[in-house]
Amino acid sequence: MTAADPAAPSLRLPDVGRIAQIDALRGFAVLGVFWIGVGAFGLPYGANALPTLLGTASSLNLALWTSTEVFMEGAVRGVFSMLFGASALIYLDEARLARGGVALVDRFYRRNLILMLFGLIHAYLLLWPHDVLYAYGLLGLVLFPLRRLPAVALLLIGVVLQGVADLTIDWPAVIDRLRGLPESPDVATAAAVGVGADPAEAARFLSWLRLQLEQDIQTYSSGYLTIFAAQAAEVAAQQSTVFYQRHGFEIGGMMLIGMALYRWGVLSGQRPAALYWLLALFGFGVGGWLRGAAVYQAYRLGFDPLMLAGLAQGDLDLGRLPVALGHVGLIGLLCRWGRAGWLTGALAATGRLALTHYITQTVIGITLFYGFGFALFGRLERWQLAAIFLAVAASQILFSLLWLRRFRYGPLEWVWRSLTDGRIRPLRIAAGLNTAS
Numbered sequence: 001m002t003a004a005d006p007a008a009p010s011l012r013l014p015d016v017g018r019i020a021q022i023d024a025l026r027g028f029a030v031l032g033v034f035w036i037g038v039g040a041f042g043l044p045y046g047a048n049a050l051p052t053l054l055g056t057a058s059s060l061n062l063a064l065w066t067s068t069e070v071f072m073e074g075a076v077r078g079v080f081s082m083l084f085g086a087s088a089l090i091y092l093d094e095a096r097l098a099r100g101g102v103a104l105v106d107r108f109y110r111r112n113l114i115l116m117l118f119g120l121i122h123a124y125l126l127l128w129p130h131d132v133l134y135a136y137g138l139l140g141l142v143l144f145p146l147r148r149l150p151a152v153a154l155l156l157i158g159v160v161l162q163g164v165a166d167l168t169i170d171w172p173a174v175i176d177r178l179r180g181l182p183e184s185p186d187v188a189t190a191a192a193v194g195v196g197a198d199p200a201e202a203a204r205f206l207s208w209l210r211l212q213l214e215q216d217i218q219t220y221s222s223g224y225l226t227i228f229a230a231q232a233a234e235v236a237a238q239q240s241t242v243f244y245q246r247h248g249f250e251i252g253g254m255m256l257i258g259m260a261l262y263r264w265g266v267l268s269g270q271r272p273a274a275l276y277w278l279l280a281l282f283g284f285g286v287g288g289w290l291r292g293a294a295v296y297q298a299y300r301l302g303f304d305p306l307m308l309a310g311l312a313q314g315d316l317d318l319g320r321l322p323v324a325l326g327h328v329g330l331i332g333l334l335c336r337w338g339r340a341g342w343l344t345g346a347l348a349a350t351g352r353l354a355l356t357h358y359i360t361q362t363v364i365g366i367t368l369f370y371g372f373g374f375a376l377f378g379r380l381e382r383w384q385l386a387a388i389f390l391a392v393a394a395s396q397i398l399f400s401l402l403w404l405r406r407f408r409y410g411p412l413e414w415v416w417r418s419l420t421d422g423r424i425r426p427l428r429i430a431a432g433l434n435t436a437s
Helices: 020-042 045-049 059-071 077-090 094-100 102-125 131-141 151-167 171-179 187-193 199-220 224-238 241-263 274-298 305-314 320-336 338-352 354-369 382-405 412-423
Strands: none
Touching: 020 059, 020 077, 020 320, 020 354, 020 382, 045 199, 059 274, 059 320, 059 382, 077 131, 077 241, 077 320, 094 102, 102 131, 102 151, 102 224, 102 354, 102 412, 131 241, 131 354, 151 241, 151 320, 171 305, 171 412, 199 224, 199 305, 224 241, 241 320, 274 320, 274 382, 354 412
């Protein structure tokens, strides 16, 4: 155990025995997931890949796309995954294992299996093919035997897995298979010839994107059963083919990195402030430069579709991990700054209801954008989607603060814990204050 930084604020939330910085990070991550998710709910795939394909290419819209690509895409999921790995170590604390024995291990595996069930419901019935709960539950099953690995080994394995994730995926081909569309052009070949070297190939790929866009708008403007049928194959692929090609390595690697960072006291706020400054400056500086170079290239070439496809096809996302570490550093600094207590407190409350908010975001998304709801899919600009995000984020923060005045857990967190224990847990604060487990 590392020595606590004497300048650090209290590491645990008052009266409930929780680690404040981890909860604040989790709150930031679950809101960040919706920042990306609102675009996935509201825009066709092609419009997310090529920002000039749909809507107005205004400075505001392009700035929102840029900031998402550089500082959010993949990185907030990385933070979420790190925290899941850290939570596994907290749950499997050696002192608790000594007391609980096989019964605690049994609960650990049962809670991950239940999380997989939540993921299946979320992906299939709630129509969110990019669900992470199934992957988290599945990967959580292998964390128990890894819990005693040295922190350095966890970190190195996690970093290697990040590279493997980027090397083993062929996204255009996978998307073709998932959606049953005509096979996309061979963008890798085109990229090898040279960016924009073949105008005919670029036009063909752009036509394919537009065809995909039109099909997406038609599908998601339809009723529930039509969307369910259209997504079933994609969900199955996400939880099998794509998982074993990429997500298992990417998410699993981030979990191991999170376990290492927790071991070193980084996630729990036990390190000196200088380390969090270093993480923020290094993460956003290096990660922003790596990702920003690709975005600058996109601007310079006028968002050439083949160039963007080539980036998605073969480039390593070397900026994902540094940017995720930058977020860890930033939240760590905010947790130490007294004047930001109102913000970190709100984020920590939101983080305690992360599962509830994650599922609720999907319910809000399908209600607003899909055909059986308000049918806004493909109709809003990026700045309008950002406004929706702000409204939802503010409402979820407010709900968290009010809910936790009377209750120990979020609604779905309570269901998850009760199912794990095989009994109904007390929910109101008056029934007990120990929520550490």
